[in-house]
Amino acid sequence: MAKMTLLSMVQNILSAMDSDEVNSINDTIESQQVAEIVKETYDYLFSTIEIPDKIGFIKLEGLGDLNQPNYLKLPDNLVSITWLKYLDSKDGKYYDLDFMPQEEFVKRVLQYSGSSSDVKAVTDASSGVTYYVKRNQRPRYYTILNDKYLVTDGYNQLYDSTLQASKTFGWGEMLEPFVMEDDFIPSIDADLFPLLLSESKSTCFITIKQMANQKEEQKSRKGRVHLQYRKWRDKKERGEIFKGSNYAKP
Template sequence: MKYTLIELVQRILESMDSDEVDSINDSPESLAVANVVKECYFDIVGKLDLPEKESIFQMTPSGDSNKPTLMYLPENIINLQRMKYNSASVSDPNWYDLNYLPWDDFLDMQNGLLTTETNVGSMTIIEDGHTFTFKYRNDVLPQFYASFNDRTILFDSYDSLVNTTLVASKTMCFGSIEPDFTLSDTFVPELDAQQFQLLLQASKAQAFVELKQVENPKAERKERKNEILAQRTKHAIDRRGGSQTYRRYGRK
Protein backbone atom coordinates (compact mmCIF):
# COMPACT_ATOMS: atom_id res chain seq x y z
CA MET A 1 0.00 0.00 0.00
CA LYS A 2 1.24 3.47 -0.88
CA TYR A 3 0.82 6.55 1.30
CA THR A 4 0.80 10.27 0.71
CA LEU A 5 3.17 12.37 2.77
CA ILE A 6 0.40 13.59 5.09
CA GLU A 7 -0.71 9.99 5.68
CA LEU A 8 2.83 9.01 6.64
CA VAL A 9 3.14 12.02 8.94
CA GLN A 10 -0.23 11.29 10.57
CA ARG A 11 0.70 7.68 11.29
CA ILE A 12 4.04 8.70 12.78
CA LEU A 13 2.47 11.41 14.93
CA GLU A 14 -0.13 8.93 16.15
CA SER A 15 2.60 6.51 17.23
CA MET A 16 4.31 9.39 19.05
CA ASP A 17 1.05 10.22 20.86
CA SER A 18 1.16 13.72 19.36
CA ASP A 19 -1.64 16.05 18.30
CA GLU A 20 -3.62 15.20 15.18
CA VAL A 21 -3.03 17.30 12.06
CA ASP A 22 -4.74 17.71 8.71
CA SER A 23 -1.69 19.12 6.93
CA ILE A 24 2.06 18.78 7.33
CA ASN A 25 2.12 22.57 7.85
CA ASP A 26 -0.30 22.52 10.80
CA SER A 27 2.44 22.50 13.43
CA PRO A 28 6.22 22.72 13.75
CA GLU A 29 6.21 19.08 14.86
CA SER A 30 4.29 17.83 11.82
CA LEU A 31 6.62 19.73 9.49
CA ALA A 32 9.62 18.31 11.34
CA VAL A 33 8.22 14.79 10.87
CA ALA A 34 7.71 15.48 7.16
CA ASN A 35 11.38 16.45 6.88
CA VAL A 36 12.34 13.26 8.72
CA VAL A 37 10.35 11.28 6.13
CA LYS A 38 12.16 13.13 3.35
CA GLU A 39 15.57 12.38 4.87
CA CYS A 40 14.71 8.71 5.37
CA TYR A 41 13.42 8.47 1.81
CA PHE A 42 16.74 9.58 0.32
CA ASP A 43 18.59 7.28 2.72
CA ILE A 44 16.53 4.32 1.51
CA VAL A 45 16.90 5.18 -2.16
CA GLY A 46 20.67 5.48 -1.77
CA LYS A 47 21.13 2.45 0.47
CA LEU A 48 19.02 0.02 -1.56
CA ASP A 49 20.13 1.33 -4.97
CA LEU A 50 16.52 1.10 -6.08
CA PRO A 51 15.73 0.60 -9.77
CA GLU A 52 13.20 3.44 -9.45
CA LYS A 53 16.20 5.75 -9.81
CA GLU A 54 17.02 4.32 -13.23
CA SER A 55 15.37 5.45 -16.43
CA ILE A 56 15.91 6.49 -20.02
CA PHE A 57 16.48 10.13 -20.86
CA GLN A 58 17.87 12.42 -23.55
CA MET A 59 21.01 14.51 -23.60
CA THR A 60 20.84 18.30 -23.56
CA PRO A 61 22.08 19.69 -26.90
CA SER A 62 24.44 22.62 -27.27
CA GLY A 63 21.89 24.42 -29.45
CA ASP A 64 24.83 26.06 -31.20
CA SER A 65 25.71 25.20 -34.80
CA ASN A 66 29.27 26.30 -34.02
CA LYS A 67 29.46 23.48 -31.45
CA PRO A 68 27.74 20.64 -33.32
CA THR A 69 29.28 17.71 -31.41
CA LEU A 70 28.82 19.15 -27.93
CA MET A 71 26.06 18.00 -25.57
CA TYR A 72 25.46 18.08 -21.83
CA LEU A 73 24.31 15.64 -19.19
CA PRO A 74 21.01 16.95 -17.75
CA GLU A 75 21.30 18.43 -14.26
CA ASN A 76 19.04 15.84 -12.61
CA ILE A 77 21.07 12.87 -13.87
CA ILE A 78 23.27 11.12 -11.31
CA ASN A 79 25.15 8.96 -13.79
CA LEU A 80 25.15 7.92 -17.44
CA GLN A 81 25.51 4.18 -17.92
CA ARG A 82 25.05 3.83 -21.67
CA MET A 83 23.89 5.79 -24.68
CA LYS A 84 22.41 5.11 -28.10
CA TYR A 85 21.90 7.30 -31.16
CA ASN A 86 19.18 7.11 -33.79
CA SER A 87 20.48 6.76 -37.34
CA ALA A 88 17.00 6.94 -38.87
CA SER A 89 13.85 8.99 -38.37
CA VAL A 90 12.04 9.69 -35.11
CA SER A 91 8.95 7.83 -36.36
CA ASP A 92 10.94 4.79 -37.52
CA PRO A 93 14.09 4.77 -35.36
CA ASN A 94 17.18 2.62 -35.64
CA TRP A 95 19.08 2.85 -32.36
CA TYR A 96 22.75 1.92 -32.26
CA ASP A 97 25.24 1.93 -29.38
CA LEU A 98 27.65 4.78 -28.83
CA ASN A 99 30.99 3.84 -27.31
CA TYR A 100 32.53 5.65 -24.36
CA LEU A 101 36.24 6.46 -24.56
CA PRO A 102 38.51 7.63 -21.75
CA TRP A 103 39.33 11.31 -22.22
CA ASP A 104 42.97 10.83 -23.26
CA ASP A 105 42.07 8.14 -25.80
CA PHE A 106 39.32 10.31 -27.26
CA LEU A 107 41.63 13.31 -27.49
CA ASP A 108 44.35 11.27 -29.20
CA MET A 109 41.83 9.98 -31.74
CA GLN A 110 40.47 13.43 -32.55
CA ASN A 111 43.93 14.98 -32.73
CA GLY A 112 44.63 12.71 -35.69
CA LEU A 113 42.08 14.61 -37.78
CA LEU A 114 43.26 17.27 -40.23
CA THR A 115 41.26 20.49 -40.42
CA THR A 116 42.53 20.96 -43.98
CA GLU A 117 40.16 18.16 -44.99
CA THR A 118 36.62 19.18 -46.00
CA ASN A 119 35.05 16.56 -43.73
CA VAL A 120 36.76 17.89 -40.60
CA GLY A 121 35.67 20.86 -38.52
CA SER A 122 36.68 22.41 -35.21
CA MET A 123 34.96 24.18 -32.34
CA THR A 124 36.06 26.13 -29.30
CA ILE A 125 34.90 25.49 -25.75
CA ILE A 126 35.52 27.79 -22.81
CA GLU A 127 36.10 25.98 -19.51
CA ASP A 128 37.01 27.84 -16.31
CA GLY A 129 37.98 30.88 -18.35
CA HIS A 130 40.26 28.92 -20.67
CA THR A 131 39.58 28.37 -24.38
CA PHE A 132 40.16 24.96 -25.98
CA THR A 133 39.75 23.83 -29.59
CA PHE A 134 38.43 20.38 -30.48
CA LYS A 135 38.18 18.70 -33.87
CA TYR A 136 35.42 16.50 -35.25
CA ARG A 137 34.23 14.86 -38.45
CA ASN A 138 31.17 16.34 -40.14
CA ASP A 139 30.28 13.58 -42.60
CA VAL A 140 29.29 10.63 -40.42
CA LEU A 141 27.08 9.92 -37.42
CA PRO A 142 28.84 9.70 -34.04
CA GLN A 143 30.43 6.50 -32.80
CA PHE A 144 32.31 7.64 -29.68
CA TYR A 145 31.88 10.09 -26.81
CA ALA A 146 33.95 11.30 -23.87
CA SER A 147 33.86 13.84 -21.06
CA PHE A 148 36.46 15.89 -19.23
CA ASN A 149 34.22 16.89 -16.31
CA ASP A 150 31.39 14.31 -16.10
CA ARG A 151 28.80 16.83 -17.36
CA THR A 152 30.09 18.09 -20.71
CA ILE A 153 29.96 15.41 -23.42
CA LEU A 154 31.99 15.57 -26.63
CA PHE A 155 31.29 13.32 -29.61
CA ASP A 156 33.65 12.38 -32.39
CA SER A 157 31.40 13.38 -35.31
CA TYR A 158 28.04 14.37 -36.74
CA ASP A 159 26.51 14.26 -40.22
CA SER A 160 26.02 17.81 -41.49
CA LEU A 161 23.81 16.54 -44.32
CA VAL A 162 21.30 15.27 -41.75
CA ASN A 163 21.34 17.88 -38.97
CA THR A 164 23.22 21.08 -38.15
CA THR A 165 24.15 19.63 -34.74
CA LEU A 166 23.65 16.43 -32.81
CA VAL A 167 20.00 16.27 -31.80
CA ALA A 168 18.61 15.53 -28.33
CA SER A 169 15.62 13.59 -29.70
CA LYS A 170 18.02 11.19 -31.40
CA THR A 171 19.75 10.25 -28.14
CA MET A 172 18.54 7.52 -25.82
CA CYS A 173 20.48 7.35 -22.57
CA PHE A 174 20.14 5.06 -19.59
CA GLY A 175 21.25 5.94 -16.09
CA SER A 176 20.27 7.04 -12.61
CA ILE A 177 18.01 10.04 -12.14
CA GLU A 178 17.93 12.08 -8.95
CA PRO A 179 14.51 11.46 -7.35
CA ASP A 180 12.21 14.30 -6.35
CA PHE A 181 10.63 14.83 -2.96
CA THR A 182 8.03 17.56 -2.50
CA LEU A 183 6.96 18.75 0.94
CA SER A 184 3.25 18.75 0.15
CA ASP A 185 0.37 16.82 1.68
CA THR A 186 -0.52 14.93 -1.49
CA PHE A 187 3.02 13.97 -2.49
CA VAL A 188 3.56 10.22 -2.89
CA PRO A 189 7.21 9.10 -2.65
CA GLU A 190 8.43 7.16 -5.66
CA LEU A 191 8.65 3.70 -4.14
CA ASP A 192 7.02 0.36 -4.79
CA ALA A 193 4.07 -0.39 -2.52
CA GLN A 194 5.98 -2.96 -0.45
CA GLN A 195 8.74 -0.43 0.28
CA PHE A 196 6.43 2.02 2.04
CA GLN A 197 6.54 -0.01 5.24
CA LEU A 198 10.31 0.41 5.28
CA LEU A 199 9.92 4.17 4.81
CA LEU A 200 7.27 4.35 7.53
CA GLN A 201 9.23 2.35 10.10
CA ALA A 202 12.54 4.07 9.36
CA SER A 203 10.87 7.48 9.65
CA LYS A 204 9.09 6.48 12.82
CA ALA A 205 12.32 5.27 14.45
CA GLN A 206 14.20 8.43 13.48
CA ALA A 207 11.36 10.74 14.53
CA PHE A 208 11.28 9.18 18.00
CA VAL A 209 15.01 9.75 18.42
CA GLU A 210 15.11 13.28 17.00
CA LEU A 211 11.83 14.68 18.32
CA LYS A 212 11.16 12.64 21.46
CA GLN A 213 14.78 11.85 22.39
CA VAL A 214 13.81 8.21 22.96
CA GLU A 215 14.30 5.08 20.91
CA ASN A 216 11.51 3.00 19.43
CA PRO A 217 12.80 -0.59 19.44
CA LYS A 218 9.63 -1.94 17.83
CA ALA A 219 9.92 0.43 14.88
CA GLU A 220 13.64 -0.31 14.58
CA ARG A 221 12.99 -4.07 14.42
CA LYS A 222 10.32 -3.55 11.77
CA GLU A 223 12.68 -1.29 9.84
CA ARG A 224 15.38 -3.99 9.72
CA LYS A 225 12.85 -6.62 8.67
CA ASN A 226 11.44 -4.43 5.91
CA GLU A 227 14.90 -3.46 4.68
CA ILE A 228 15.74 -7.13 4.11
CA LEU A 229 12.42 -7.62 2.34
CA ALA A 230 12.94 -4.51 0.21
CA GLN A 231 16.34 -5.77 -0.94
CA ARG A 232 14.78 -9.03 -2.11
CA THR A 233 11.79 -7.44 -3.83
CA LYS A 234 13.16 -4.15 -5.19
CA HIS A 235 12.83 -5.30 -8.82
CA ALA A 236 9.25 -5.37 -10.09
CA ILE A 237 10.37 -7.44 -13.09
CA ASP A 238 12.03 -10.80 -12.50
CA ARG A 239 15.58 -10.44 -13.85
CA ARG A 240 16.61 -14.06 -13.47
CA GLY A 241 15.55 -14.83 -17.02
CA GLY A 242 13.68 -17.89 -18.19
CA SER A 243 13.88 -20.93 -20.37
CA GLN A 244 12.27 -19.26 -23.37
CA THR A 245 14.38 -17.98 -26.22
CA TYR A 246 13.39 -14.93 -28.22
CA ARG A 247 14.24 -14.04 -31.77
CA ARG A 248 15.40 -10.49 -32.31
CA TYR A 249 14.08 -8.56 -35.26
CA GLY A 250 15.32 -5.27 -36.63
CA ARG A 251 17.71 -3.62 -38.96
CA LYS A 252 21.14 -5.14 -39.36
Protein backbone atom coordinates in the same frame (compact mmCIF):
# COMPACT_ATOMS: atom_id res chain seq x y z
CA MET B 1 0.40 -1.83 3.91
CA ALA B 2 -1.53 0.36 1.49
CA LYS B 3 0.08 3.28 -0.29
CA MET B 4 0.29 6.45 1.77
CA THR B 5 0.22 10.15 1.03
CA LEU B 6 3.02 12.35 2.32
CA LEU B 7 0.62 13.86 4.86
CA SER B 8 -0.43 10.45 6.20
CA MET B 9 3.23 9.45 6.64
CA VAL B 10 4.01 12.72 8.43
CA GLN B 11 0.97 12.23 10.70
CA ASN B 12 2.01 8.65 11.43
CA ILE B 13 5.54 9.70 12.37
CA LEU B 14 4.40 12.64 14.50
CA SER B 15 2.02 10.35 16.38
CA ALA B 16 4.82 7.86 17.04
CA MET B 17 6.94 10.71 18.42
CA ASP B 18 4.02 11.90 20.62
CA SER B 19 4.04 15.26 18.82
CA ASP B 20 1.22 17.67 17.97
CA GLU B 21 -1.41 16.59 15.45
CA VAL B 22 -1.44 18.36 12.08
CA ASN B 23 -3.79 18.64 9.11
CA SER B 24 -1.07 19.68 6.66
CA ILE B 25 2.65 19.07 6.34
CA ASN B 26 3.12 22.84 6.66
CA ASP B 27 1.17 23.27 9.90
CA THR B 28 4.21 23.28 12.20
CA ILE B 29 7.96 23.55 11.96
CA GLU B 30 8.23 19.97 13.19
CA SER B 31 5.82 18.65 10.55
CA GLN B 32 7.87 20.43 7.89
CA GLN B 33 11.03 18.82 9.27
CA VAL B 34 9.41 15.40 9.18
CA ALA B 35 8.21 15.91 5.59
CA GLU B 36 11.71 16.93 4.54
CA ILE B 37 13.17 13.83 6.20
CA VAL B 38 10.68 11.62 4.36
CA LYS B 39 11.76 13.25 1.09
CA GLU B 40 15.46 12.84 1.87
CA THR B 41 14.88 9.21 2.85
CA TYR B 42 12.99 8.54 -0.37
CA ASP B 43 15.72 10.15 -2.48
CA TYR B 44 18.44 8.21 -0.68
CA LEU B 45 16.76 4.81 -0.60
CA PHE B 46 15.54 4.67 -4.15
CA SER B 47 18.56 6.27 -5.79
CA THR B 48 21.03 3.88 -4.15
CA ILE B 49 19.00 0.68 -4.44
CA GLU B 50 17.90 -0.50 -7.87
CA ILE B 51 14.11 -0.74 -8.14
CA PRO B 52 13.00 -2.94 -11.05
CA ASP B 53 9.70 -1.03 -11.38
CA LYS B 54 11.58 2.16 -12.30
CA ILE B 55 13.74 0.63 -15.04
CA GLY B 56 12.76 1.41 -18.61
CA PHE B 57 13.42 3.50 -21.69
CA ILE B 58 15.07 6.88 -21.22
CA LYS B 59 15.81 9.98 -23.28
CA LEU B 60 18.26 12.74 -22.51
CA GLU B 61 17.67 16.48 -22.78
CA GLY B 62 19.12 18.69 -25.50
CA LEU B 63 21.01 21.90 -24.79
CA GLY B 64 20.97 23.50 -28.22
CA ASP B 65 24.23 25.24 -27.31
CA LEU B 66 26.35 25.95 -30.39
CA ASN B 67 29.38 26.48 -28.14
CA GLN B 68 28.92 23.00 -26.65
CA PRO B 69 27.40 21.02 -29.54
CA ASN B 70 28.47 17.67 -28.10
CA TYR B 71 26.65 18.14 -24.77
CA LEU B 72 23.36 16.63 -23.59
CA LYS B 73 21.76 17.17 -20.19
CA LEU B 74 20.93 14.31 -17.85
CA PRO B 75 17.35 14.40 -16.52
CA ASP B 76 17.34 15.39 -12.85
CA ASN B 77 15.53 12.20 -11.87
CA LEU B 78 17.89 9.88 -13.77
CA VAL B 79 19.47 7.31 -11.45
CA SER B 80 21.49 5.17 -13.87
CA ILE B 81 22.11 4.37 -17.52
CA THR B 82 22.40 0.72 -18.54
CA TRP B 83 22.89 1.36 -22.25
CA LEU B 84 22.54 4.28 -24.63
CA LYS B 85 22.23 4.65 -28.41
CA TYR B 86 22.23 7.61 -30.79
CA LEU B 87 20.51 7.85 -34.16
CA ASP B 88 22.83 8.29 -37.14
CA SER B 89 20.93 10.43 -39.64
CA LYS B 90 23.22 9.19 -42.40
CA ASP B 91 21.62 5.74 -42.50
CA GLY B 92 18.72 6.10 -40.05
CA LYS B 93 20.09 3.49 -37.63
CA TYR B 94 20.76 3.62 -33.90
CA TYR B 95 24.34 2.96 -32.80
CA ASP B 96 25.78 2.28 -29.37
CA LEU B 97 27.30 5.07 -27.34
CA ASP B 98 30.02 3.53 -25.18
CA PHE B 99 30.76 4.96 -21.75
CA MET B 100 34.31 6.09 -20.93
CA PRO B 101 35.60 7.22 -17.53
CA GLN B 102 36.49 10.90 -17.57
CA GLU B 103 40.26 10.42 -17.67
CA GLU B 104 40.09 8.00 -20.61
CA PHE B 105 37.69 10.28 -22.44
CA VAL B 106 40.00 13.28 -22.00
CA LYS B 107 42.95 11.27 -23.31
CA ARG B 108 40.92 10.32 -26.36
CA VAL B 109 39.82 13.83 -27.33
CA LEU B 110 43.30 15.23 -26.67
CA GLN B 111 44.51 13.10 -29.57
CA TYR B 112 42.51 15.26 -31.99
CA SER B 113 44.52 18.05 -33.62
CA GLY B 114 43.20 21.58 -33.79
CA SER B 115 44.75 21.93 -37.24
CA SER B 116 42.45 19.27 -38.68
CA SER B 117 39.46 20.47 -40.69
CA ASP B 118 37.18 17.79 -39.27
CA VAL B 119 37.30 18.93 -35.63
CA LYS B 120 35.70 21.71 -33.62
CA ALA B 121 37.07 23.45 -30.54
CA VAL B 122 34.73 23.12 -27.56
CA THR B 123 35.13 25.02 -24.31
CA ASP B 124 33.55 23.47 -21.24
CA ALA B 125 31.46 26.22 -19.62
CA SER B 126 32.07 25.14 -16.02
CA SER B 127 35.87 24.69 -16.17
CA GLY B 128 36.91 26.88 -19.10
CA VAL B 129 38.95 24.00 -20.55
CA THR B 130 39.07 23.82 -24.36
CA TYR B 131 39.38 20.55 -26.29
CA TYR B 132 38.50 19.22 -29.74
CA VAL B 133 35.78 16.87 -30.95
CA LYS B 134 34.95 15.35 -34.33
CA ARG B 135 32.30 17.35 -36.15
CA ASN B 136 31.62 15.15 -39.15
CA GLN B 137 30.82 11.79 -37.59
CA ARG B 138 28.27 10.32 -35.22
CA PRO B 139 29.20 10.24 -31.53
CA ARG B 140 30.84 7.00 -30.41
CA TYR B 141 31.93 7.55 -26.81
CA TYR B 142 30.63 9.58 -23.91
CA THR B 143 31.50 10.55 -20.36
CA ILE B 144 29.66 12.36 -17.56
CA LEU B 145 30.69 15.81 -16.34
CA ASN B 146 29.58 17.47 -13.11
CA ASP B 147 26.98 14.75 -12.59
CA LYS B 148 24.84 16.81 -14.96
CA TYR B 149 26.01 16.59 -18.56
CA LEU B 150 26.65 13.75 -20.97
CA VAL B 151 29.52 14.72 -23.27
CA THR B 152 30.41 12.89 -26.47
CA ASP B 153 33.51 12.71 -28.65
CA GLY B 154 31.75 14.11 -31.69
CA TYR B 155 28.63 15.06 -33.66
CA ASN B 156 27.71 15.33 -37.32
CA GLN B 157 27.19 18.95 -38.34
CA LEU B 158 25.95 17.88 -41.77
CA TYR B 159 22.65 16.94 -40.10
CA ASP B 160 22.55 18.81 -36.77
CA SER B 161 24.35 21.80 -35.33
CA THR B 162 24.15 20.20 -31.87
CA LEU B 163 23.29 16.80 -30.43
CA GLN B 164 19.53 16.19 -30.44
CA ALA B 165 17.54 14.79 -27.53
CA SER B 166 15.10 13.21 -29.99
CA LYS B 167 17.91 11.03 -31.36
CA THR B 168 18.85 9.52 -27.99
CA PHE B 169 17.47 6.13 -27.03
CA GLY B 170 18.48 4.33 -23.87
CA TRP B 171 17.64 2.01 -21.03
CA GLY B 172 18.06 2.95 -17.40
CA GLU B 173 16.46 3.80 -14.10
CA MET B 174 14.39 6.92 -13.45
CA LEU B 175 13.17 8.08 -10.06
CA GLU B 176 9.95 10.06 -9.92
CA PRO B 177 10.53 13.49 -8.35
CA PHE B 178 9.28 13.86 -4.79
CA VAL B 179 6.65 16.61 -4.48
CA MET B 180 6.25 18.39 -1.14
CA GLU B 181 2.46 18.39 -1.11
CA ASP B 182 -0.03 16.84 1.32
CA ASP B 183 -1.63 14.50 -1.21
CA PHE B 184 1.58 13.41 -2.95
CA ILE B 185 1.93 9.61 -3.13
CA PRO B 186 5.44 8.31 -3.93
CA SER B 187 5.44 6.19 -7.08
CA ILE B 188 6.62 2.96 -5.48
CA ASP B 189 4.82 -0.33 -4.92
CA ALA B 190 2.71 -0.69 -1.80
CA ASP B 191 5.06 -3.29 -0.32
CA LEU B 192 7.89 -0.72 -0.27
CA PHE B 193 6.01 1.80 1.88
CA PRO B 194 6.83 0.01 5.16
CA LEU B 195 10.54 0.45 4.36
CA LEU B 196 10.13 4.14 3.50
CA LEU B 197 8.05 4.77 6.61
CA SER B 198 10.36 2.86 8.97
CA GLU B 199 13.52 4.47 7.60
CA SER B 200 11.92 7.91 7.84
CA LYS B 201 10.58 7.30 11.32
CA SER B 202 13.92 6.00 12.59
CA THR B 203 15.71 9.06 11.16
CA CYS B 204 13.13 11.42 12.68
CA PHE B 205 13.60 9.92 16.14
CA ILE B 206 17.36 10.33 15.92
CA THR B 207 17.35 13.77 14.26
CA ILE B 208 14.43 15.45 16.01
CA LYS B 209 13.99 13.54 19.27
CA GLN B 210 17.70 12.76 19.70
CA MET B 211 16.91 9.15 20.52
CA ALA B 212 16.89 5.80 18.73
CA ASN B 213 13.82 3.69 18.01
CA GLN B 214 14.92 0.06 18.02
CA LYS B 215 11.56 -1.24 16.82
CA GLU B 216 11.60 0.93 13.71
CA GLU B 217 15.24 0.09 13.02
CA GLN B 218 14.32 -3.60 13.06
CA LYS B 219 11.46 -2.96 10.63
CA SER B 220 13.85 -1.01 8.42
CA ARG B 221 16.33 -3.89 8.27
CA LYS B 222 13.56 -6.31 7.33
CA GLY B 223 12.38 -3.92 4.65
CA ARG B 224 15.86 -3.67 3.14
CA VAL B 225 16.13 -7.47 3.02
CA HIS B 226 12.77 -7.61 1.26
CA LEU B 227 13.85 -5.00 -1.27
CA GLN B 228 17.09 -6.83 -2.04
CA TYR B 229 15.10 -10.02 -2.57
CA ARG B 230 12.87 -8.20 -5.05
CA LYS B 231 15.98 -6.99 -6.87
CA TRP B 232 17.44 -10.51 -7.06
CA ARG B 233 14.12 -12.01 -8.17
CA ASP B 234 13.64 -9.45 -10.90
CA LYS B 235 17.15 -9.95 -12.28
CA LYS B 236 16.59 -13.69 -12.34
CA GLU B 237 13.30 -13.29 -14.23
CA ARG B 238 14.87 -10.87 -16.73
CA GLY B 239 17.78 -13.22 -17.28
CA GLU B 240 20.02 -10.15 -17.30
CA ILE B 241 18.84 -9.37 -20.83
CA PHE B 242 20.04 -5.80 -20.81
CA LYS B 243 23.74 -5.41 -20.23
CA GLY B 244 26.23 -2.66 -20.93
CA SER B 245 27.98 0.26 -19.34
CA ASN B 246 26.15 1.02 -16.13
CA TYR B 247 26.68 4.66 -15.36
CA ALA B 248 25.25 5.49 -11.95
CA LYS B 249 24.98 9.03 -10.67
CA PRO B 250 26.91 9.21 -7.39
